[in-house]
Amino acid sequence: MQTDAFTYLDPSPSVWGHDSVMSPEQGPLAGKSLTIQPSLSVRGWPADAGSVALKGFVALEDATVIERLKKAGATLVGTSRMSELGLGLAGDTTGRILSEGRSDMALMTDMMGEARIIAARVGAFAFKPSNGTVSRFGLIGLAPSMECLGILARAPEDIVAVMGIMAGDDDRDFSMCGSEAPRFDHVTESDDSIKVIGFMKEPIETLSEAEVRAFRGCLDRLEKSGFRIREVSLPDYDLFRSVHHCIGAVEASSSCGKYDGVRYGHRTAAAKNWNDMYLKTRAESFGALVKAYLFQGAYFQFENYGAFENACRIRARLVKAINGLFAEVDALAFPTRSGSIREVSAEDMEGLYDDFVLTLPANVAGVPAVQIPGYCTDGNADYGLQIIGPRLSDGPLLSLAVRLSKMGT
Amino acid sequence: MEHEAVIGLEIHAELNCATKMFCDCPNRIGDEPNLNTCPICLWFPGSVPKFTADALEKAALTAMGLNCTIQDRSAFDQKVYYYPDLPKGFQLSQAHLPLARNGWLDIAGEDGQPRRLRIHKIHMEEDVAKLVHEMEGRTPISLVDFNRAGVPLVEIVTEPDMRSPHDAMEFIRALRTQIRYLGTSECSMESGSMRVDANISMRPRGTDQLNTKVEVKNMNSIRHLGDAIVYEISRQTASLVAGEPIVLHTRLWDPEKRATVAMRGKFEGPCIPDPMVPQIVVTEAWKNEMLAKLPEMPGRKADRFGRQYGLTREEALAMSAERDVSEYFEAVVNRQVAPRTATHWIAAQLLPTMRERNQSFTDTPVTPARFAGLLTLLERDAINANAAREVLARLFESEQTPETIVERYGYRQVSNADQLEGIVDQVLAANPAAVNDYRNGVAKAMGFLVGQAMQASKGKANPKLIREILTGKL
Numbered sequence: 001m002q003t004d005a006f007t008y009l010d011p012s013p014s015v016w017g018h019d020s021v022m023s024p025e026q027g028p029l030a031g032k033s034l035t036i037q038p039s040l041s042v043r044g045w046p047a048d049a050g051s052v053a054l055k056g057f058v059a060l061e062d063a064t065v066i067e068r069l070k071k072a073g074a075t076l077v078g079t080s081r082m083s084e085l086g087l088g089l090a091g092d093t094t095g096r097i098l099s100e101g102r103s104d105m106a107l108m109t110d111m112m113g114e115a116r117i118i119a120a121r122v123g124a125f126a127f128k129p130s131n132g133t134v135s136r137f138g139l140i141g142l143a144p145s146m147e148c149l150g151i152l153a154r155a156p157e158d159i160v161a162v163m164g165i166m167a168g169d170d171d172r173d174f175s176m177c178g179s180e181a182p183r184f185d186h187v188t189e190s191d192d193s194i195k196v197i198g199f200m201k202e203p204i205e206t207l208s209e210a211e212v213r214a215f216r217g218c219l220d221r222l223e224k225s226g227f228r229i230r231e232v233s234l235p236d237y238d239l240f241r242s243v244h245h246c247i248g249a250v251e252a253s254s255s256c257g258k259y260d261g262v263r264y265g266h267r268t269a270a271a272k273n274w275n276d277m278y279l280k281t282r283a284e285s286f287g288a289l290v291k292a293y294l295f296q297g298a299y300f301q302f303e304n305y306g307a308f309e310n311a312c313r314i315r316a317r318l319v320k321a322i323n324g325l326f327a328e329v330d331a332l333a334f335p336t337r338s339g340s341i342r343e344v345s346a347e348d349m350e351g352l353y354d355d356f357v358l359t360l361p362a363n364v365a366g367v368p369a370v371q372i373p374g375y376c377t378d379g380n381a382d383y384g385l386q387i388i389g390p391r392l393s394d395g396p397l398l399s400l401a402v403r404l405s406k407m408g409t
Numbered sequence: 410m411e412h413e414a415v416i417g418l419e420i421h422a423e424l425n426c427a428t429k430m431f432c433d434c435p436n437r438i439g440d441e442p443n444l445n446t447c448p449i450c451l452w453f454p455g456s457v458p459k460f461t462a463d464a465l466e467k468a469a470l471t472a473m474g475l476n477c478t479i480q481d482r483s484a485f486d487q488k489v490y491y492y493p494d495l496p497k498g499f500q501l502s503q504a505h506l507p508l509a510r511n512g513w514l515d516i517a518g519e520d521g522q523p524r525r526l527r528i529h530k531i532h533m534e535e536d537v538a539k540l541v542h543e544m545e546g547r548t549p550i551s552l553v554d555f556n557r558a559g560v561p562l563v564e565i566v567t568e569p570d571m572r573s574p575h576d577a578m579e580f581i582r583a584l585r586t587q588i589r590y591l592g593t594s595e596c597s598m599e600s601g602s603m604r605v606d607a608n609i610s611m612r613p614r615g616t617d618q619l620n621t622k623v624e625v626k627n628m629n630s631i632r633h634l635g636d637a638i639v640y641e642i643s644r645q646t647a648s649l650v651a652g653e654p655i656v657l658h659t660r661l662w663d664p665e666k667r668a669t670v671a672m673r674g675k676f677e678g679p680c681i682p683d684p685m686v687p688q689i690v691v692t693e694a695w696k697n698e699m700l701a702k703l704p705e706m707p708g709r710k711a712d713r714f715g716r717q718y719g720l721t722r723e724e725a726l727a728m729s730a731e732r733d734v735s736e737y738f739e740a741v742v743n744r745q746v747a748p749r750t751a752t753h754w755i756a757a758q759l760l761p762t763m764r765e766r767n768q769s770f771t772d773t774p775v776t777p778a779r780f781a782g783l784l785t786l787l788e789r790d791a792i793n794a795n796a797a798r799e800v801l802a803r804l805f806e807s808e809q810t811p812e813t814i815v816e817r818y819g820y821r822q823v824s825n826a827d828q829l830e831g832i833v834d835q836v837l838a839a840n841p842a843a844v845n846d847y848r849n850g851v852a853k854a855m856g857f858l859v860g861q862a863m864q865a866s867k868g869k870a871n872p873k874l875i876r877e878i879l880t881g882k883l
């Protein structure tokens with residue numbers, strides 16, 4: 001039997017309308033429905049981020065983005081089922097909710113490419129904004145420097161509308177980019193600022209025959225549509241994965257320190273003393289995959305700090321290298337996902353990283369990325385076309401998505 | 410082989426900002442437990458730390474006042490450890506890129522010669538929650554008070570330049586003076602707004618090696634700091650003499666036993682860069698703005714007091730060591746009181762009386778205006794020194810002006826020559842022995858006679874005139 005796709009449904013979607021500036025009928029997002037994950041705070045809603053460690057935790061305040069979406073008149077449907085703390089996609093129901101038409105859009109934490117991968121699986125659009133574009137206040141995260149809020153929608157125009165509402169400075173999150181923030185009010189199909197699309201040769205070498213066929217076909221189509229296609233190279237490409245794994249695990253290990261079972265969440269039934277209580281509570285609270293991730297993070301923190309420092313240095317080098325490529329091309333294209341669709345087993349950390357190897361570079365570099373369906377196909381399989389741009393080129397990237405959707409099939 | 414001590418200090422000082430370091434909660438530790446809390450300082454899921462500009466300014470002023478160089482770029486790290494006073498599992502601190510480096514303070518060494526002690530670095534840090542251990546019936550319980558969680562601190566780390574308890578105590582006194590001048594922290598070891606840890610090691614005198622150190626904590630006064638260092642030096646020296654190795658560990662000062670006691674191994678966790686709080690980049694313009702906010706510090710002020718008011722070095726130091734005293738002094742002098750009279754009366758009369766009455770400059774009724782009024786009466790010979798002391802006591806008790814008090818209670822000095830001559834004649838007649846002594850060259854007999862005359866006038870006579878008349882008649 002299939003579990004319910006929602007872990008929580010808003011019992012009275014109109015009730016919260018009372019604190020909106022605009023009623024849901026009037027706002028720019030009037031009539032648009034959004035599903036979120038229980039890792040995004042909505043006052044009064046359960047926010048357990050899919051983990052026993054936060055079992056029963058109810059958000060005290062609205063996240064900044066939720067406050068803005070409510071004011072814009074969006075309808076918040078409820079929360080989808082998510083993997084524990086958003087690590088991996090095991091049990092995630094966002095794709096199902098979208099393809100069953102139960103919500104126009106969905107928001108989910110994109111730590112290594114989750115929003116893009118899900119969208120590619122169900123033939124939808126997804127967008128991962130630049131770091132510092134969307135406030136993280138109220139987002140229950142795992143690896144802050146890697147993650148941001150991703151948006152999934154069937155129509156790219158919906159993503160543009162939601163970004164226009166959610167993006168922008170927030171005095172509750174000082175990591176926002178301030179005056180240079182991207183704008184979304186000029187995103188149109190007539191914006192043709194992206195002319196030269198590059199592709200890296202290194203990831204292509206890891207793809208299957210069918211995937212290469214689909215991606216080459218996609219590049220041909222883009223060329224016929226008037227884009228210039230250029231092959232580029234980033235010899236350190238395979239380091240994106242190791243850097244993400246090391247830094248992501250270390251940050252996760254730190255962020256999860258606060259789940260002690262004292263103030264909320266599961267607490268062990270019997271313990272001899274507080275130390276014992278912490279140990280048992282944490283042992284009972286986390287699933288195997290998260291535990292493995294936290295152990296790896298703790299290993300780098302406590303036993304191999306030098307490796308973590310190296311990862312930070314390599315990350316800076318990768319950001320520089322990718323910026324170097326953006327001097328040659330306006331954007332970079334990748335397939336979004338590889339062909340295999342599988343549920344990652346709890347022990348399979350490498351399998352988890354295999355699934356996200358094409359999407360996580362954008363998270364490591366903090367640059368925007370968009371997933372476009374219907375272009376990178378082979379027979380019935382749609383691997384998804386992923387295009388990433390320089391940091392803060394969120395507007396032009398979404399213009400490109402709108403343009404490609406109009407040229408579409 | 411003779412050994413010498415090598416001592417470095419780590420000082421935590423609470424900044425007196427209005428709010429905590431990463432949220433808008435009031436920075437008031439003593440309130441009802443857990444009153445000053447919010448999702449950020451309780452470290453609830455989804456909260457984002459929001460670094461406050463006030464904490465940065467006060468920390469930077471503190472660092473500048475201690476002659477440090479503010480770094481153009483500094484950043485917060487997560488100091489990872491697990492303990493119930495830190496339920497988020499890490500403390501935000503600046504381990505890798507501190508706010509400031511390379512400062513110094515001058516002290517007077519044991520030989521009286523000036524000694525410059527270097528400061529290695531100053532960084533910002535949030536305080537952790539406070540644990541309160543109680544009994545619930547027969548069950549021991551531990552309560553957590555988050556009022557202190559997130560309170561802004563600076564940690565000052567010195568170079569190991571100190572060689573004796575004297576050096577360490579003088580350094581803390583000098584540090585406290587500087588910071589109180591800046592007005593950025595109360596710096597009270599007694600109340601816990603300043604916490605001092607000492608790192609102590611021993612080495613053969615004359616070498617420059619750095620040996621294994623022992624950290625000593627839990628001293629809650631400057632005297633305890635000195636006592637703990639004395640104890641630790643003799644303990645380590647005894648170990649060395651006995652050929653026992655010194656092991657790196659932490660000890661607690663036990664004021665009851667007057668000894669340091671080994672503490673269970675303290676867990677030192679790693680520090681990773683915090684991914685939520687942005688790096689702090691300061692501009693030259695901002696640094697200049699902060700420099701402009703720095704008050705005149707005690708060293709320079711003492712020099713100026715000597716130059717401008719003709720005070721001796723000792724007087725200038727006494728009037729400049731505390732900012733509120735120095736400001737009071739200048740307020741009195743600006744009311745046309747002779748600077749040395751002001752110095753003498755502040756140091757010898759005003760401050761002791763204020764201490765007795767447990768008053769500070771903010772709450773004493775003896776304002777600079779009233780005090781200057783009193784000293785002006787003294788300088789114009791309207792009252793004598795005895796009367797001035799009594800008028801001062803009344804200034805503490807009432808709101809009246811010194812002039813009113815003098816008139817109402819009859820403190821006005823008698824300078825009428827006829828009246829005084831009468832008194833002198835009586836005294837001479839009553840004390841023939843003293844008169845004889847004086848004539849035979851016993852100079853102190855004069856003092857006795859003046860005293861007798863003052864007494865006869867009930868203290869109101871002008872002692873200068875009495876002395877003149879006496880000299881004339883003898």
Ligand SMILES: [Zn+2]
Pocket residue numbers: 429432433434445446447448449450451559
């Ligand atoms: Zn707070």
